[in-house]
Amino acid sequence: MDNKLDPWSSSNITDYSKLFEEFGISPFENILPEIPSPHKYMRRRIIFGHRDYEQIAEAMRTGAPFSVMDGFMPSGKVHLGHKMVMDQVIWHQENGASAFVGIADREAFSVRGFSWKKCREIGVEEYILSLIALGFKPEGLIYFQSGCRSVKDLAFELGARVNFSELSAIYGFSGETSLSHMLSVATQAADILQPQLEEFGGPKPVVVPVGPDQDPHLRLTRGLAGKMNMFRIEERETSEGWKYLSIRGKGAPKEALQELKKRIPGKVKLYEEHIDILQTPDYAFLERFVSQISQPEKRNYFMSRIQEIAKFANVAKPPEFSEYEKYFVFRRTWKTAGKILEEVVAEVAAEFDGYAFIPPASTYHRFMSGLQGGKMSSSTPDSYIALTDDPKEGAKKVKKAKTGGCMTLEEQKKLGGKPDECSVFELMLFHLIEDDEELMEVRQECVCGTRTCGACKQLAAEKMQEFLKDHQEKRELAREDLDEYRIIYKK
Numbered sequence: 001m002d003n004k005l006d007p008w009s010s011s012n013i014t015d016y017s018k019l020f021e022e023f024g025i026s027p028f029e030n031i032l033p034e035i036p037s038p039h040k041y042m043r044r045r046i047i048f049g050h051r052d053y054e055q056i057a058e059a060m061r062t063g064a065p066f067s068v069m070d071g072f073m074p075s076g077k078v079h080l081g082h083k084m085v086m087d088q089v090i091w092h093q094e095n096g097a098s099a100f101v102g103i104a105d106r107e108a109f110s111v112r113g114f115s116w117k118k119c120r121e122i123g124v125e126e127y128i129l130s131l132i133a134l135g136f137k138p139e140g141l142i143y144f145q146s147g148c149r150s151v152k153d154l155a156f157e158l159g160a161r162v163n164f165s166e167l168s169a170i171y172g173f174s175g176e177t178s179l180s181h182m183l184s185v186a187t188q189a190a191d192i193l194q195p196q197l198e199e200f201g202g203p204k205p206v207v208v209p210v211g212p213d214q215d216p217h218l219r220l221t222r223g224l225a226g227k228m229n230m231f232r233i234e235e236r237e238t239s240e241g242w243k244y245l246s247i248r249g250k251g252a253p254k255e256a257l258q259e260l261k262k263r264i265p266g267k268v269k270l271y272e273e274h275i276d277i278l279q280t281p282d283y284a285f286l287e288r289f290v291s292q293i294s295q296p297e298k299r300n301y302f303m304s305r306i307q308e309i310a311k312f313a314n315v316a317k318p319p320e321f322s323e324y325e326k327y328f329v330f331r332r333t334w335k336t337a338g339k340i341l342e343e344v345v346a347e348v349a350a351e352f353d354g355y356a357f358i359p360p361a362s363t364y365h366r367f368m369s370g371l372q373g374g375k376m377s378s379s380t381p382d383s384y385i386a387l388t389d390d391p392k393e394g395a396k397k398v399k400k401a402k403t404g405g406c407m408t409l410e411e412q413k414k415l416g417g418k419p420d421e422c423s424v425f426e427l428m429l430f431h432l433i434e435d436d437e438e439l440m441e442v443r444q445e446c447v448c449g450t451r452t453c454g455a456c457k458q459l460a461a462e463k464m465q466e467f468l469k470d471h472q473e474k475r476e477l478a479r480e481d482l483d484e485y486r487i488i489y490k491k
C-alpha cells in the first residue's frame with residue numbers, strides 16, 4: 001500500500017527509485033542522448049523517468065507525426081506546478097507535435113463537486129489564459145471534456161473493456177466510489193487516446209508529460225490501448241529458435257484478416273484467427289511491403305529508412321561483414337518490417353472500423369517542494385506561487401522562503417549552503433534561470449560558502465517579479481486573442 005500512487009490524494013513521493021522497480025518506469029537519462037535539443041527539465045534531471053519515450057524522440061528526429069496530450073483538472077489557482085506541465089506541452093508542440101489539452105471538468109465535477117459553470121470559469125480564467133500566455137500555438141486543440149463528443153463516446157467504448165476489479169486494483173476504488181468518478185477515469189483514458197482517432201490523423205505516438213501521481217491513469221490507458229485493438233502483433237519463436245511475426249486478430253472479421261494477408265508479401269500463413277509471417281524480411285521484402293502503405297508521406301518516410309539500411313549493407317559487401325555488422329543489418333531490417341507491419345495493420349483495421357492504438361508514452365517530473373519546505377498546498381498560499389499572484393507579492397513569498405543555508409553567516413562561509421535542500425535554488429533550477437552555466441555558478445558559489453542566502457533571495461525575487469509581470473501582461477493579450485484558438489466548450 002505504501003507505494004500505491006493515488007492521483008487524488010497528493011501523496012508525498014520520497015523515493016523515486018522505487019517507481020522504476022515497481023511500476024516499470026524507465027530512467028530518463030538513458031534516452032537523453034537521443035533527443036535533439038533537450039528541454040531544461042530534461043537536461044537538469046527534473047524529468048527523471050519515462051515510458052516508451054524512444055518513439056517520441058525518433059519522431060522528433062525524423063519528422064514523423066506525433067502528438068503531445070495533457071489534461072488539467074480545474075481545481076483552483078494556476079501555479080508554478082501547472083507551468084511545468086504547460087512548458088512541456090508547448091516544447092513538444094514547438095518540436096513538431098500536434099498538441100491536445102483537455103480541461104478535466106468531468107473529473108472536477110465528480111471528484112470535487114464543482115458545477116459546470118465554475119469549471120468553465122476556472123478553466124478559462126486560470127488554465128487556458130496561462131497556457132496561451134506561455135506560448136501554446138493556435139494549431140493545438142483545447143477542449144472541455146464535457147463538451148467533447150469524441151472523447152465522451154470513446155470513454156464509453158473504453159468502459160466496455162474495464163471492470164470494477166481492475167479499477168480497484170489500480171486506484172483502490174471501493175464500494176463507496178461513485179459511478180461518475182469511475183467515468184472520469186475512462187474519460188481521462190479517452191483524452192489520452194483521442195489524438196490517435198481517424199479524425200486526428202490515425203495512430204501515432206503520443207506523449208503525456210505528467211507527475212508520477214498520474215501514472216495509474218497511464219497504466220490503465222496503455223492496457224486499454226492493446227485491448228481495444230483489432231489486431232495484435234507479436235514476435236514469436238519456433239521451437240527451433242526461428243523468429244517470426246504473428247498477427248493475432250481474435251474477434252476480427254474474416255475479411256479483415258484476408259485483406260491483411262493480401263497486403264503482406266512473402267511467405268504468410270492464414271489461420272482462423274491469426275496470420276503468421278514466416279519469411280525473414282530482407283531488402284526486397286521490405287521494398288515490396290512498403291508499397292502497401294497507402295499514405296504517401298508515411299510511405300516515403302519508410303522508403304528513406306529502407307534506403308538507409310541498404311546504404312549500410314552496400315558499403316561492405318555481405319561476405320566481408322563482421323558478425324556484428326550482419327546482426328546490425330538484420331536487427332534494423334527486422335525492426336523496420338515490424339514498423340511497416342504496424343502501419344499496414346492500422347490501415348486495414350481502420351477500413352474495417354477497428355482500432356490500432358499505439359500505447360501512449362509518458363514522462364515523469366519531480367514535484368517542486370513548498371516554499372516553506374514540505375509540500376505545496378493550495379490551502380497554504382505562502383507555500384506556492386500562483387501565476388496570477390501580484391508580482392510584488394510573489395517576490396515577497398520568495399524572500400520568505402526556506403533556504404538551505406546555515407544558521408549564521410559565519411557558519412555558512414565555513415561550511416557552505418545546501419542548494420539541494422533550498423526552495424529558492426529550486427525556483428531558479430525549475431523556472432528562473434535558463435542558462436545552465438549561470439545556474440551552475442550560483443550552485444558552486446553556494447556550496448563553497450561565497451554566496452549568501454540574501455543574495456540568492458534578492459536575485460530570485462527580482463526574476464520572479466519580472467516573470468510574473470511579463471506573464472500577466474501576456475495573459476491579457478491572450479484574453480484578446482482567445483477566439484483565434486480552437487476551444488471546445490460545454491454546450
Ligand code: TRP
Nearest residue numbers: 070071072073102104188191208
Ligand atoms: N487527472 C489530471 C489531473 O489532475 C487531469 C487530466 C485529465 C489529465 N485528463 C488528462 C492529465 C489526460 C494527463 C492526461 O490533474
